[in-house]
Amino acid sequence: MTLTYQLVSKKIEHSTSWQQKYREIMLLGKTLPPLADILKTDDALVQGCESKVWMFVEFDLTENALVVIGDSDTRIVKGLLALILALYNGLTPEEVLNINAYEEFEKLGLISHLSASRGNGINAMVEKIQTLAKQKAR
Amino acid sequence: MSSFDPKKIRNDFPTLNQTINGNPLVYLDSAATTQKPQCVIDVTTQFYTSQNANVHRGRHTLSEQATAAYEQVRQRVADYFQVSGNEIVWTKGATEAINLVAHGLRNTLTTDDTILISPIEHHANIVPWQELAAYTGATLKALPLNDNATFDIKQCCDVIKHTKPALLAITHASNALGNITDLTPLITAAKAVDALTLVDGAQGALHLRPNLIKLNCDFYVFSAHKMLGPTGLGGLYGRYSALNALLPYQTGGEMIEKVTLTQSTYRDAPAKFEAGTPNIAGVLGFGAALEYLMVLNQQELKEYEQQVFIYAANALMEIDGICIYSDLKSNIGTLCFNYKNEHPYDLATLLDGYGIAVRSGHHCTQPLMTHLQLNGSLRASFAFYNTTKDVDHFITALKECIALLD
Numbered sequence: 001m002t003l004t005y006q007l008v009s010k011k012i013e014h015s016t017s018w019q020q021k022y023r024e025i026m027l028l029g030k031t032l033p034p035l036a037d038i039l040k041t042d043d044a045l046v047q048g049c050e051s052k053v054w055m056f057v058e059f060d061l062t063e064n065a066l067v068v069i070g071d072s073d074t075r076i077v078k079g080l081l082a083l084i085l086a087l088y089n090g091l092t093p094e095e096v097l098n099i100n101a102y103e104e105f106e107k108l109g110l111i112s113h114l115s116a117s118r119g120n121g122i123n124a125m126v127e128k129i130q131t132l133a134k135q136k137a138r
Numbered sequence: 139m140s141s142f143d144p145k146k147i148r149n150d151f152p153t154l155n156q157t158i159n160g161n162p163l164v165y166l167d168s169a170a171t172t173q174k175p176q177c178v179i180d181v182t183t184q185f186y187t188s189q190n191a192n193v194h195r196g197r198h199t200l201s202e203q204a205t206a207a208y209e210q211v212r213q214r215v216a217d218y219f220q221v222s223g224n225e226i227v228w229t230k231g232a233t234e235a236i237n238l239v240a241h242g243l244r245n246t247l248t249t250d251d252t253i254l255i256s257p258i259e260h261h262a263n264i265v266p267w268q269e270l271a272a273y274t275g276a277t278l279k280a281l282p283l284n285d286n287a288t289f290d291i292k293q294c295c296d297v298i299k300h301t302k303p304a305l306l307a308i309t310h311a312s313n314a315l316g317n318i319t320d321l322t323p324l325i326t327a328a329k330a331v332d333a334l335t336l337v338d339g340a341q342g343a344l345h346l347r348p349n350l351i352k353l354n355c356d357f358y359v360f361s362a363h364k365m366l367g368p369t370g371l372g373g374l375y376g377r378y379s380a381l382n383a384l385l386p387y388q389t390g391g392e393m394i395e396k397v398t399l400t401q402s403t404y405r406d407a408p409a410k411f412e413a414g415t416p417n418i419a420g421v422l423g424f425g426a427a428l429e430y431l432m433v434l435n436q437q438e439l440k441e442y443e444q445q446v447f448i449y450a451a452n453a454l455m456e457i458d459g460i461c462i463y464s465d466l467k468s469n470i471g472t473l474c475f476n477y478k479n480e481h482p483y484d485l486a487t488l489l490d491g492y493g494i495a496v497r498s499g500h501h502c503t504q505p506l507m508t509h510l511q512l513n514g515s516l517r518a519s520f521a522f523y524n525t526t527k528d529v530d531h532f533i534t535a536l537k538e539c540i541a542l543l544d
Binding site: 018022 | 159480481483484487488491498499513538542543
């Protein structure tokens with residue numbers, strides 16, 4: 001688990017109300033630098049999300065690490081995306097494959113607030129990361 | 139006819155009596171599907187508990203009873219719309235009913251013909267016509283629309299007069315906005331140029347209960363689950379000669395007259411369009427829904443519905459930063475709105491935390507959203523089982539959600 005993820009997830013985990021939880025998620029989303037409009041292409045759109053999510057997943061050969069960047073047009077999904085980025089960015093493909101984002105979200109008590117369609121969007125984001133990790137894993 | 143008592147009505151809908159995320163459910167998504175009164179649930183359960191049999195082919199007691207009950211509901215639908223029973227075709231929904239007509243006209247339309255729709259239509263009343271146009275070579279055009287998504291009826295009538303479409307397909311009420319279409323002059327203009335007319339009644343059938351003879355359209359489609367009935371059922375009204383002239387949509391059992399190994403002849407409408415075993419339980423449940431609706435005082439119900447709607451619209455307008463897109467003067471009870479530049483997804487998600495069920499997105503009306511220059515909106519849609527207390531909960535929660543965002 002990355003240090004960034006431990007730091008950000010702690011705040012969400014320790015929220016005293018669902019409102020507080022969402023506030024933390026939205027604040028987290030605000031920390032993500034926005035993608036340049038030129039990068040917000042249809043190809044970069046993650047399918048299965050009710051809101052728009054653009055995401056790029058690349059593999060840095062010299063560092064042996066995944067690099068994920070992304071953006072969303074909604075505050076909540078952008079926050080969740082930031083959480084996913086914190087979860088996976090900089091990990092080796094092998095490390096990525098060992099982390100189940102859905103389980104992590106469940107630990108944070110987020111799944112209960114996410115309907116199936118919204119949850120599927122998150123699955124789609126994670127799947128995009130996992131797919132590249134699988135290709136790159138040794 | 140019993141007088142309309144909102145308190146009593148509320149108790150007839152068991153789904154409404156629950157808490158979501160610790161708050162009482164405020165259901166404002168009736169445009170997507172209405173809740174079901176207990177009688178609909180009971181009739182459906184009872185059918186599977188003690189009456190289950192297939193219709194039309196059996197001589198045994200259960201089958202004959204099922205057939206009689208099933209056909210009785212067809213007549214009840216006809217009574218509801220004040221037409222004849224043989225002009226009602228069962229489908230799996232309003233979408234299938236439109237597809238049935240679009241498919242049925244494949245041999246009628248040619249490259250010289252124009253299909254006229256409107257920019258406010260649900261995708262279900264756009265895409266089947268695109269397919270029909272592609273298949274026949276006909277041209278697909280849309281009526282003009284004011285900037286605020288209302289129609290200039292005179293201008294529309296002129297377009298109909300000059301376009302001379304083979305078919306006009308238009309909604310009775312917008313699913314996204316709730317705006318009621320002033321159909322009579324449009325249908326009159328269409329009739330004057332010998333156009334067929336199809337009205338999408340998915341929203342209008344419950345809230346406007348049209349007399350289809352008076353409305354004078356050729357086709358009217360409806361959805362049972364948006365009229366207190368079960369899902370998976372809808373129907374098509376067709377003026378008999380127009381209906382019977384359509385090509386069959388699906389083929390198979392039930393719809394045939396005589397079958398040999400190489401060719402078949404078909405029965406007349408409505409049987410011609412009802413291949414295979416129908417949704418019997420759904421039909422019986424819908425029968426209970428119609429029975430429930432038909433004993434309520436229609437005038438009082440409409441007045442009450444409008445009262446709650448206007449109360450909600452006024453409260454919503456008072457919130458700084460809210461923009462309402464619905465036409466409040468002529469509306470079935472739907473509020474389409476946004477708050478400042480906030481994404482509707484965020485507000486709908488937060489509202490759910492307070493037990494408020496609204497919809498966010500494009501509402502299957504992307505051309506309308508493009509016309510309004512929106513990526514989407516929030517939609518709160520009301521029915522006669524909603525109360526001003528629902529509105530109060532909704533407005534309080536919305537203010538709290540806005541505070542969370544600001």
